[in-house]
Amino acid sequence: MGTFYTGDHPNPKARQIINTLSKVFKIKPSQFASLKVEKRQHDPFKTLVVTILSQNSTDRSAGRAFEKLEEVIGGISPEKLSAAPVQRIRNAIAIGGLQWHKAPALRQLSRTILEQYAGDLDQILSKPFDEARELLMDLPQVGPKTADVLLVTSASQPTIPVDTHVDRVSRRLGLAPLKGGYEKVRASIQSLFPRIKYHQVHLLLIAHGRAYCTALRPKCPTCPVRKYCPYPRKTRPISKRSN
Ligand code: SF4
Numbered sequence: 580m581g582t583f584y585t586g587d588h589p590n591p592k593a594r595q596i597i598n599t600l601s602k603v604f605k606i607k608p609s610q611f612a613s614l615k616v617e618k619r620q621h622d623p624f625k626t627l628v629v630t631i632l633s634q635n636s637t638d639r640s641a642g643r644a645f646e647k648l649e650e651v652i653g654g655i656s657p658e659k660l661s662a663a664p665v666q667r668i669r670n671a672i673a674i675g676g677l678q679w680h681k682a683p684a685l686r687q688l689s690r691t692i693l694e695q696y697a698g699d700l701d702q703i704l705s706k707p708f709d710e711a712r713e714l715l716m717d718l719p720q721v722g723p724k725t726a727d728v729l730l731v732t733s734a735s736q737p738t739i740p741v742d743t744h745v746d747r748v749s750r751r752l753g754l755a756p757l758k759g760g761y762e763k764v765r766a767s768i769q770s771l772f773p774r775i776k777y778h779q780v781h782l783l784l785i786a787h788g789r790a791y792c793t794a795l796r797p798k799c800p801t802c803p804v805r806k807y808c809p810y811p812r813k814t815r816p817i818s819k820r821s822n
Pocket of ligand 1: 751752793797798799808
């Protein structure tokens with residue numbers, strides 16, 4: 580990815596953090612379930628389905644569940660998903676977890692998109708950002724994070740989805756306040772970067788959260804942005820035993 584950007588910036592620390600992360604992590608679509616499906620298939624409905632499969636799951640499991648679902652019902656479309664028996668959907672996506680909840684939700688989502696938008700999500704994604712986001716969040720199983728992922732991934736709209744990694748990493752690094760919900764975190768991070776960089780910021784913070792700034796025991800001693808991090812509970816190197 581190379582140097583993220585140079586020049587003046589309203590928050591030099593934020594710039595240095597992201598510049599450093601952009602040198603450390605080589606972002607590949609294959610590392611992100613939604614981006615991988617979008618790049619390969621250019622179909623926002625499929626991107627939405629895999630994004631829902633990734634809710635409370637890992638991208639790897641979501642990707643495998645998506646592929647299995649495609650295989651079992653012969654391709655993924657609102658028509659095919661709404662017509663498929665819920666038990667077949669459930670069995671296909673079990674590898675990603677929460678199948679008892681997600682299978683009927685995916686079928687309901689498909690039916691809603693068929694009924695309200697003739698199966699065409701571009702009818703939503705072509706609208707101005709705020710309107711598109713509201714319409715997406717009216718769909719079954721679509722909350723702000725899923726809507727933001729779809730908007731930035733399939734429609735290049737300016738938003739930073741706040742998944743569990745982005746939330747944790749941005750708060751620890753001081754890019755977002757310690758208190759406050761989804762919208763506060765999103766607004767805080769977005770205020771620090773140009774809109775054109777939002778998607779990259781999202782992907783870099785996830786990459787860092789997976790590799791170093793993990794939930795339970797972050798790898799602070801080797802963290803590439805440690806010197807910028809105010810997190811008071813940084814981990815220390817594991818000391819060698821003397822015997
Ligand atoms: S120093 Fe630790 S807490 Fe801070 S960003 Fe790095 S891994 Fe996360």
